[in-house]
Amino acid sequence: MKLVSAIIKPFKLDEVREALLGLGVTGMTVTEVKGFGRQKGHTEIYRGAEYAISFLPKIKIEVAVKSEMADRAVEAIAKAAKTGSIGDGKVFVFDIDQALRIRTGETNDDAI
Amino acid sequence: MKLVSAIIKPFKLDEVREALLGLGVTGMTVTEVKGFGRQKGHTEIYRGAEYAISFLPKIKIEVAVKSEMADRAVEAIAKAAKTGSIGDGKVFVFDIDQALRIRTGETNDDAI
Amino acid sequence: MKLVSAIIKPFKLDEVREALLGLGVTGMTVTEVKGFGRQKGHTEIYRGAEYAISFLPKIKIEVAVKSEMADRAVEAIAKAAKTGSIGDGKVFVFDIDQALRIRTGETNDDAI
């Protein structure tokens, strides 16, 4: 199994979710994160003092898939999350050693 | 070393923590995440407009353990986090390449 | 490629970021997490009832780097994040299977 982990722009979340559901994926886990990269933050000003907001809000989507599905998942995410402008984000894929569904005790491929 | 990463129901956090402490684990890291899966969200209504809350609040617990301990950790988590109803969550195990304790510089098994 | 994942004290974030930038790293992703470990939490009291705050606020920094850079990244983080007192945190390194930059479609080493 693989864990596909994508950092995307927050407003793309719904589209990416739809794309994954379209592949038959049934679950995913989402985290609010802050990203630092080529896309630059902005400056806020309050009473004459400046605040550099260097980290930008991003969303991390993690989805565990069977190994053979990983490529398709990466592709689907990349397609749905793409705007073409800086800051679109990254997709990383990791190996999963073991998986377990807590409710049923099913393991590995059956668990996801 | 292995990283055991579990997605659980938030109100189970204390029990899972106790279970891990019972195994001799001394540290863990917890993240608030949102989960999408078989367990369905709900709909809120405000002044005649509907809002679908499709992502549900979940907690991700990550705990780094020596390889030989991974199975017991998975088991302990699964037992403590189980309610038997949909949405109980998953446990994933990953390989850790290297580990380091920042304070002391200890590495790998000594670091966790 | 490797994913270097560090749990650090929140007020060290800026220094760690500078250290990583100094190595030529161009991006990273940051998550607010809660840590449990040797460093103990504190107790709050409200109207005669106590609340144990056992989890402490921590920051998780994730940075994907080329494999040959991993050691230097770990070292740089450890140096910048160290205060020498309990709770400084950990650095873990994971293998990345694949990487993709969404905007351009570049993959693996080119993607990070």
Add this chain to the structure above:
Amino acid sequence: MDALKTSTDVFFLLMGAVMVTAMHAGFAFLEVGTVRRKNQVNALIKIFTDFCISTVAYFFIGYTIAYGIDFFGPAPVISGAAEKAPEAFGKNGYTLMKFFFLLTFAAAVPAIISGGIAERAKFWTQALASAAIVAVLYPLFEAATWGERWGVQKWFEGTFGAKFTDFAGSIVVHCVGGWMALAAVLLLGARRGRYRKDGTVVGIPPSNIPFLALGSWALSVGWFGFNVMSAQKVSDITGLVAVNSLMAMAGGLLAATIVGKKDPGFVHNGPLAGLVAICAGSAVMHPIGALATGAVAGGLFVVAFNLCQNRLRIDDVLGVWPLHGLCGLWGGIAAGIFGAVALGGMGGVSFWAQLVGSLIGAGYAFIAGGLVYLILKVTLGIRLTDEEEHVGADIAIHKIGAYPEDDLVRPR
């Protein structure tokens, strides 16, 4: 001259009514800040709705019970504008204005109860209880004391040499509200997870101290209308009532701050404790007596709250029984102590009259409140289901949380 007097009286009472109405916003925010996030919307709606239900109940029934007058005649008559309008209505709609002023007191009773039963009471049954209390149970006691009906005050005068004095309602409003709340809280039971099996308390943290503080400020500021305007006619106004209220407020806060170790929950209830206690005797005490009365109330609140929460295991969310029930009781009695000429007071009060009257008030309220909530409990049910309580009153009852944008982006 008389015209100016009457119209100034109406103006005077209006300002009182407005200030006490603003106190209801204070009740709402005190509760919003104290409950958990998942029950904030319900706290807000409950207080405002119960105020409006009280308005209707007191207009059609309650005021008539308390003062023997009704408002079913045509507008020119009840407002005193018609030439031959009965004197009882006054000119310039004085009696209507008085109705409004006194309604804001009556409606405080459900608002007090609301704070005790928070986070687990059903919405419409609570609304029904409010209606019953403001239409009938509260006015009965009001009639006997302020309304001077049925010879009760005559009996006090005959027996103790002085009427039962409750200038602005330590007993009539606060003590009655607090003891009714106690009955409701006991019948309702503690919130899920409030006590462990071994009986020790589990802290349920408040959501928002600034909102709680906002509520405390709104209540404290409005209270000057509650007390001073209880003179009901501008000619009877006295700076003494204002300063006594001020001193009791200060005493309450300072004592609660010290005894309560600067805990924000205690600090912000301290002035309220002092103000609850000073209502009864604010027109008869010396300011230093008022300071003492307030200080005792502030300390009493802290001690009684802890006792109630940790020992008696009564899950009174905001602590309305210690605050209104016990500090109110103390206030009724304190009027008989510090009102005495020997202690620099104005005199004309009897310690025994105060003690007996205060205890009757507490007892009556506990029984009357108990009856209402018991009947509702066995008929319609007064408590949310476990599932509803778990998801919170906001989603369960109102289908939306307090911060919908936030919930959509980051559900908790």
Add this chain to the structure above:
Amino acid sequence: MDALKTSTDVFFLLMGAVMVTAMHAGFAFLEVGTVRRKNQVNALIKIFTDFCISTVAYFFIGYTIAYGIDFFGPAPVISGAAEKAPEAFGKNGYTLMKFFFLLTFAAAVPAIISGGIAERAKFWTQALASAAIVAVLYPLFEAATWGERWGVQKWFEGTFGAKFTDFAGSIVVHCVGGWMALAAVLLLGARRGRYRKDGTVVGIPPSNIPFLALGSWALSVGWFGFNVMSAQKVSDITGLVAVNSLMAMAGGLLAATIVGKKDPGFVHNGPLAGLVAICAGSAVMHPIGALATGAVAGGLFVVAFNLCQNRLRIDDVLGVWPLHGLCGLWGGIAAGIFGAVALGGMGGVSFWAQLVGSLIGAGYAFIAGGLVYLILKVTLGIRLTDEEEHVGADIAIHKIGAYPEDDLVRPR
């Protein structure tokens, strides 16, 4: 005696002015709570700035149009302190005080509009529109009705047997504000992403129900100054106005709670709907008529808001057209119904005068507001760019968000 009367009048109007000024804080928080987090700062600044711009506009131009008097003479003259000050200024600065009181009404018009055009209007063009409305367009209608200028009221009296009655501004203030807002909202267009291509609505969640509730309370409490002090002289005060306002508020809340299924957005707009509707007839109705007027308004608001949002696809963020435009219209007409002697009212009103006057008010406002916003649209532009709307008015206009510390730590 006369001196005391005048000074009490000034005191009376002062309290009215203060209460209605506090209502503007209510407008601000009602909007803060309803908009998204990224537009909260702008909501706050817009309301306060427009209030101050209105002050200047009404002082230099507006009041003179409405009442034919200006304040350019020296202070001793305009305050009536000088021996030979013209009577029109009154003693004790009475007319200045009246200016302040009526300004707080005038400034309500931009505050009403603000709620409709929220989250996408440009800052300075809106400020300009406020100035134009308060300096000229609102005072023109005010002159014709309250100012009794140009024989308009004479015409009503001649034609219908009674003047057009609008005691506290259901039409002059609320209906006018609401219909101007409708014009502005239509010219501005819906917020980005508000409607799908198929025309169905996308819910845009409010950010903060407690702030919304705070706004509702501030408005409701202050409203008693709006209505009761509209007597303008303490000798004309009547408890009837106060109690009618109270009953309409209660009716509005209860109806909105039931029809709106306890939705906090409806519940907290309900009392406002009732109060908007009672302004016109608060001095002529019976309290039970007021209860009915308020209840109809509360229900009307819920139904009209849904219609407006889901069917007509008008993106009126706070629902100010249903609230002020429609409930105001209903209030103008209701004064002609429940004011009748047959329904227990004080009489002296004509249904037809009310109907015609109310419709004229709505029509005038729609056209006048349309003109202002049309001219601004084609000249300076009234809408933020898409990019600005996306990042939010706070960052775009004010360079900072509502919770800067939070944003630094956890940008959203």
Add this chain to the structure above:
Amino acid sequence: MDALKTSTDVFFLLMGAVMVTAMHAGFAFLEVGTVRRKNQVNALIKIFTDFCISTVAYFFIGYTIAYGIDFFGPAPVISGAAEKAPEAFGKNGYTLMKFFFLLTFAAAVPAIISGGIAERAKFWTQALASAAIVAVLYPLFEAATWGERWGVQKWFEGTFGAKFTDFAGSIVVHCVGGWMALAAVLLLGARRGRYRKDGTVVGIPPSNIPFLALGSWALSVGWFGFNVMSAQKVSDITGLVAVNSLMAMAGGLLAATIVGKKDPGFVHNGPLAGLVAICAGSAVMHPIGALATGAVAGGLFVVAFNLCQNRLRIDDVLGVWPLHGLCGLWGGIAAGIFGAVALGGMGGVSFWAQLVGSLIGAGYAFIAGGLVYLILKVTLGIRLTDEEEHVGADIAIHKIGAYPEDDLVRPR
């Protein structure tokens, strides 16, 4: 007639006292919104506690210093109810009421200082400083000016041909508070991390703009009680004071909005700047002079705040020295300019008397405040430890944060 007059006076002062008490809630929320989340609870408790400590200090000592009268006699005497009560107490507890009214002014001084020393001052030493200031240091200056004691005003009259005019306290309250705060802030030192080694400022972001705005609104609305009721008798009321306050508020906001580029911190302090400046001359200026006075103050605040923060490196958290100290000073002087008959004013003021009196006020306050805080610094210490400052005053002093539920679930 006389009876009605006195009782109306008491009513009048009561409303003033209530409004200024509400301003203290404004001080609290202005500070809550400006400080970081970890210091919000302390801001709330500090303001409320200091108000109550001030009450006690002013009752037992301060008022007697300022006006030479004490309240240790029995209640019937000090309230004027007894037949032979000395005239000085007035009827209907008038003098008690006046005490309350003036207390709310006195207590503003610690509230002002509180905003400057926020986020790092110790709790009980600050409480002690408040007591000393309100019991002694403030009343001394008050005695010399408003109390007309010790021939100081006679000297002004003899020297400059007019008394030193400070109708509602630009100097007596605000300037004194602001310059005492400056001394305290200097002795306390900047917050940890406020300035880099090279002296450049590090922005410390405010936590909550809506709370800050709420504070600004509460202060602005209550200020009409501060100014208008400073007449102290209803017969001396004038709409001129009300409208001048309004115009200065508008001028202050508009100037601060423009000079401050719509920054919410500047916008919401603008009306306060205008109102601080108008206190002194509100009874003598023409409204257009008041507009100008307010506008200068609004601009002055923005410029001085930036200077103070970026150049002088004074870490005055809320900017109370620019706001109260400098705008107050300007207000004292402005009364001597715009009060002149030549500029449409009422006359009777001397520019030189105003200049000298204002400077004396600033100088006295800086020295007196400096002494108090210096003594406390070398004895008990006035500053939290670094560790306490780091975890925040809430946890360090009150053992709980502002959002306990949130902290439990998601500690920051």
